[in-house]
Amino acid sequence: MTDSIDRWPCGLLSLDPGGRIVAVNRSLGDGLGYLAEELLGQSIDRLLPAGSRIFFHAHLQPLLAVKGQVAEVYLPLKTRHGETLPMLVNATSVAEGEGHRSDCAFFPTTMRARYEERLLAAKCEAESERSRNAALAERIAVMREQLRQSLAHTLHESLAQEIGSLKWRLEALHAGAAAAGTESANELAELARTAGATLERVRRLSYELHPLELQQLGLRAATQRCARALAAGTGVAVEVVGGDPLPAARDAASLVLFRVVEEALRNALGHARASRVTVEIGHDAGTIMATVRDDGIGMCAGTPDEPGSLGLLEIRQRLASVGGALALRTAPGRGCTLEARIPRAVPEPGVAAGPGRASVSSTG
Amino acid sequence: MQDSPIRRHHVQISGDPRAPALLFAHGFGCDQRVWRFVAPAFEPDHRVVLFDHLGSGRSSPDAYSPTRHATLQGYADDVVELIERLGLRDVVFVGHSVGSTIGLLASLKNRGAFSRLVLLAPSPCYLNFPPDYFGGFERSELEELLRLIERNDLAWASFLAPVVMKNGERPELREELQQSFCSMEPGVAHRFAAATFLSDHRGELEGVRVPSLIMQCRDDSVAPPQVGEYLHRHLAGSTLRRLAATGHCPHMSHPEETVDVIRDYLREAAMAA
Ligand SMILES: Nc1ncnc2c1ncn2[C@@H]1O[C@H](COP(=O)(O)OP(=O)(O)O)[C@@H](O)[C@H]1O
Ligand SMILES: [Mg+2]
Numbered sequence: 001m002t003d004s005i006d007r008w009p010c011g012l013l014s015l016d017p018g019g020r021i022v023a024v025n026r027s028l029g030d031g032l033g034y035l036a037e038e039l040l041g042q043s044i045d046r047l048l049p050a051g052s053r054i055f056f057h058a059h060l061q062p063l064l065a066v067k068g069q070v071a072e073v074y075l076p077l078k079t080r081h082g083e084t085l086p087m088l089v090n091a092t093s094v095a096e097g098e099g100h101r102s103d104c105a106f107f108p109t110t111m112r113a114r115y116e117e118r119l120l121a122a123k124c125e126a127e128s129e130r131s132r133n134a135a136l137a138e139r140i141a142v143m144r145e146q147l148r149q150s151l152a153h154t155l156h157e158s159l160a161q162e163i164g165s166l167k168w169r170l171e172a173l174h175a176g177a178a179a180a181g182t183e184s185a186n187e188l189a190e191l192a193r194t195a196g197a198t199l200e201r202v203r204r205l206s207y208e209l210h211p212l213e214l215q216q217l218g219l220r221a222a223t224q225r226c227a228r229a230l231a232a233g234t235g236v237a238v239e240v241v242g243g244d245p246l247p248a249a250r251d252a253a254s255l256v257l258f259r260v261v262e263e264a265l266r267n268a269l270g271h272a273r274a275s276r277v278t279v280e281i282g283h284d285a286g287t288i289m290a291t292v293r294d295d296g297i298g299m300c301a302g303t304p305d306e307p308g309s310l311g312l313l314e315i316r317q318r319l320a321s322v323g324g325a326l327a328l329r330t331a332p333g334r335g336c337t338l339e340a341r342i343p344r345a346v347p348e349p350g351v352a353a354g355p356g357r358a359s360v361s362s363t364g
Numbered sequence: 365m366q367d368s369p370i371r372r373h374h375v376q377i378s379g380d381p382r383a384p385a386l387l388f389a390h391g392f393g394c395d396q397r398v399w400r401f402v403a404p405a406f407e408p409d410h411r412v413v414l415f416d417h418l419g420s421g422r423s424s425p426d427a428y429s430p431t432r433h434a435t436l437q438g439y440a441d442d443v444v445e446l447i448e449r450l451g452l453r454d455v456v457f458v459g460h461s462v463g464s465t466i467g468l469l470a471s472l473k474n475r476g477a478f479s480r481l482v483l484l485a486p487s488p489c490y491l492n493f494p495p496d497y498f499g500g501f502e503r504s505e506l507e508e509l510l511r512l513i514e515r516n517d518l519a520w521a522s523f524l525a526p527v528v529m530k531n532g533e534r535p536e537l538r539e540e541l542q543q544s545f546c547s548m549e550p551g552v553a554h555r556f557a558a559a560t561f562l563s564d565h566r567g568e569l570e571g572v573r574v575p576s577l578i579m580q581c582r583d584d585s586v587a588p589p590q591v592g593e594y595l596h597r598h599l600a601g602s603t604l605r606r607l608a609a610t611g612h613c614p615h616m617s618h619p620e621e622t623v624d625v626i627r628d629y630l631r632e633a634a635m636a637a
Contacts, residue, residue, distance in 0.1 A: 017617050018583075018610040045585045050505030051512045054561070057586050057612035058461060059393030065616045066397055074515045099617065116515065285372075286426045 006036075011087070011106035017099030019044045019061075028106060033080035049078045064093040064102055077106065086113035134323070141321045142252055145210065152210035160202050167195035211258060219254040220281055223261055223290075227279055230265050236274055238265070242281040253342045256318045257281070257290050260326075260340045263311045264292035272296025272336060289341040298334040315340070369449045373415035373442070374422040377450075379407035384479070385452045386410045389443065391461030391485075392560045393553070395421025398460065401619035405627075413450065417466075418442060419552040428552060435559050436462065440469035447477050454479035456630065460615060461485050461587070462560040468599075469565065471574045480633055481576035482626055485612050486595060487587040489564040497566065500588045506561045513553050566598070575601035577629045579614065579622070586612040603629065 005012060011028030015021060021039050029036040032047060039046070045053055052075050063070055069092040076084045091104040174188035206212070214222045224240045231238040261279055268277045274296030281290050312328075315338075319326050324342035369375070376396065379386075386406050388399045396414040403412050416423040417439055432438035443466060447455055455478050459467040464483035471478045490499040490506060548556070576599050580592030589606075596604040605625050609618035 043583065043585075045583075049508065050501055051508035051510075053585050054501075054506075054509050055393075055512050055516075057584075058391060061611065062394050062398050062613050062616050065613075066400070074512065076512070120514070284426065285424075286429075 011104075011108075013044075013104045013106065015044055015102040015104070017096075017101070019057075022101070031079075031085065031108065032077060047077045049076055049084050052076050052078075060091070061102075064091055065100060068093050074109070075106075086110055088112075134321075137321045138252065141318070145252075145255060149210040149212070152206040152212055155202055155206040155209070156212060160199060160206065163195055163199045163202060167192055167199055170195055214255060214258055219258060222258060223279060223281060226258070226262055227265060230262075230269055231277075234269050236269055236277055238269075238277045238279070240279045240281070253288060253322050253324070253344075256322050256324065257288065257340060257342060259318055260315050260338075261290050261292055263315055264338045267311060268292060268294040268296065268336065272298075274335065283344070287341045287343050289339060291337060291339045293335065293337045295335045298330045298332050298336050300332060369442070369446045372418065372424050372427040373446055374424075375446070375450070376414040377411065378403075378414075379410050379412040381411055383410045384454060384456060385413055385450075386456045386458060387413045387415075387443075387447070387452065389415070389457065389459040389463035389466055390417065390420070391459075391463045392556055393548075394460075397421070398613070398616055402615045402622055402626075405619075405623040410456075413452070415446060417463075417556075419548060419556060425549065428549075430551070430555065433552075433559070434555060436466055436469055436563060436565065439466045439559075440473060443467065443470040444474045444477065447474065453477065456480045456482065458482040458626065459484065459486070461487070461612065465560075465565055468572055468576075469568060472568060472571050475573060478574045480630070481572075481574050482579065482629065483576055483595070484579045484615060484622070485581055485584055485587045486578060487591045488566045488569055488595060488598075490561045490586075491564065493564075497594065498588070498590055500586070500591065501561070503562075509561060510554060510557055513557050517551075517553060566594075569595065569598040570600075572599055573601075575633070576603070577626070578602055578604045579625060580604060580606050581609050581611060581614050582607060583610045584612050605629070 006026040008025060008027055011031060012023070012025040013021060013028060014023035021042050021044060024036050024039045026036050029039060044056065048056055056075065060070060060073060060075070069090075071090045073089050073091075075087055075089045077087050078084055086109045087106045088109045089104050089106050091102050093100045093102050095101075170188055170192035174185055174192055177185040177188050211222055211226065213225060216222075217225070220240070220242065227238045227240050261281075265277065265279065268274050272294045274294035277292065277294045279290065279292050281288075283289065316326050319340055319342065322342050324340060327339040327341075328336070329339070330336035374396070386403075388396065388403055390396055390398050395416045399414055403414060406412050418424075419428040419433060429438070432441070443457075447470075453476075457467040457470070457478055457480070459465070459482070461484065464481070464486035465488060467478075467481050467483070468486075468488070471481060487499060489497065490501050492498050492500070492502060578592050578595050578599070580589055581587075592604060592606075596602050607614055607618070607621055607625065609621050611617050614622045
């Protein structure tokens with residue numbers, strides 16, 4: 001090497017196609033405890049600790065051959081005395097005769113390596129913290145849903161039953177009074193009507209707290225029923241598609257998907273001025289997903305998070321709680337497509353194992 | 365369609381569709397593009413099939429499973445599924461490095477599918493078990509490799525990855541990561557490396573019935589010569605060829621010799637049949 005390059009503040013090395021050192025500067029030799037001359041003709045393996053050796057031959061060399069260059073690869077070298085020196089390497093591959101010569105520049109990275117060590121530790125820490133939080137968030141979500149479900153159940157099963165029988169008895173009394181021409185007949189009719197309206201409201205409340213039919217009918221049928229109920233009287237054509245049966249999903253996942261579709265439907269029917277809304281429920285290898293597409297006025301993507309608008313925000317949060325994600329494709333005048341995806345299996349380091357079926361215990 | 369193994373493995377088919385099939389399996393840290401100097405030579409008289417292992421190259425990220433792909437058996441199941449779905453028969457399987465181990469395991473799962481196995485720089489076990497077996501590495505050295513991989517993840521992919529994986533709204537980011545040759549998502553590389561370098565598949569060798577060609581490179585510091593000899597002793601119907609090629613990737617560094625040796629072997633096999 002020419003004198004100046006010989007002393008440059010980085011290690012320079014050229015390898016022939018067989019991985020033999022054909023040029024090396026003095027800085028690198030010094031750093032590793034060799035005379036540069038001693039290294040000429042040696043295999044690069046001489047300078048590579050075992051881990052680096054495999055990484056170099058299995059990954060870096062092919063990478064160089066195909067891409068022509070690599071940058072900022074962490075590749076420790078080994079000194080004459082067997083110590084490991086952390087290094088970063090940039091390398092280019094230069095066509096030469098039949099094969100390729102590889103030119104490498106090494107930078108010692110001892111200080112940086114120490115930071116990275118700490119960074120890596122901090123990252124692991126953050127990762128496990130995050131997964132604890134995610135697990136906690138899912139548990140909270142599950143418990144909230146359990147509570148709602150048990151309230152819904154109580155409302156639906158006992159309260160609604162009682163009001164129902166009240167209504168039925170009032171109707172019977174009214175029928176008797178009407179037949180006898182008693183003057184309380186009108187009042188009884190009015191009371192029966194009120195009981196009927198209350199019954200309707202209690203059922204609605206129960207449903208809003210928790211769609212009990214989700215467990216009874218499954219996601220697709222429950223969605224169909226929900227779509228029909230929401231669309232009634234709006235004049236908008238709502239269609240639920242997706243024929244094949246859904247794979248068994250975690251309860252938490254199908255509930256989230258149901259809620260997401262419900263909110264998306266409310267938006268499409270309430271804001272979009274759409275004439276047609278399509279809901280699609282499906283799955284692929286690793287995910288279950290729902291798409292709600294409308295042909296309405298659309299909106300500017302990125303601006304819907306106004307204060308007071310909690311629907312989309314809640315959708316995102318619900319999805320995040322089960323490791324899912326939301327994609328919103330929309331533009332003014334272009335309708336709106338909302339796609340929610342939830343992994344079928346629990347994501348790797350994150351959320352804890354899927355919650356069991358929410359229990360339906362009457363809390364009194 | 366998302367589910368089709370052809371899509372999942374980014375399968376590329378070329379050559380003569382009626383000719384015998386050659387299925388190329390890349391090794392750790394690479395993807396199917398490593399075959400670019402070798403595969404075209406077989407196109408005139410073979411049906412050439414290239415694919416990426418799940419988690420590598422341009423395979424579909426959603427299909428990768430941390431549990432299925434925690435061991436090489438998962439990768440071998442993939443190969444069998446791929447062969448069955450493509451309707452291939454009498455496949456000549458060409459595997460490099462861990463790709464060859466995956467081929468050996470696959471041949472035990474579907475015994476009828478393979479006619480020959482071509483094993484480039486193979487090793488059934490990288491660990492030393494003195495005094496009987498020397499895979500070339502101590503456990504601590506292989507753990508050092510895993511740390512190295514983690515470190516190189518840290519350098520780029522792991523900072524990008526949370527954005528990529530969580531951001532369903534920007535699939536192009538993930539695409540970009542996928543496009544770069546030999547790139548793997550963080551975690552995937554580490555897990556694949558552990559499955560590759562810390563496993564021991566010597567026990568399965570005796571069961572292999574498909575005749576094989578072992579191509580042993582000179583000065584291969586990943587799969588040393590005694591490993592090739594060990595394989596030769598334990599694989600029934602195997603042929604051992606020592607190459608003039610040096611290093612661990614003869615298909616990249618010495619494509620002509622690699623092609624010639626495979627060709628000769630297949631010609632002799634055809635004559636013997
Ligand atoms: N499908 C849609 N088409 C057009 N605009 C929509 C649609 N969905 C949501 N929006 C707009 O985004 C805003 C926020 O929606 P959201 O977060 O659900 O809150 P809210 O429905 O309570 O207003 C809506 O007020 C509306 O302006
Ligand atoms: Mg809303």
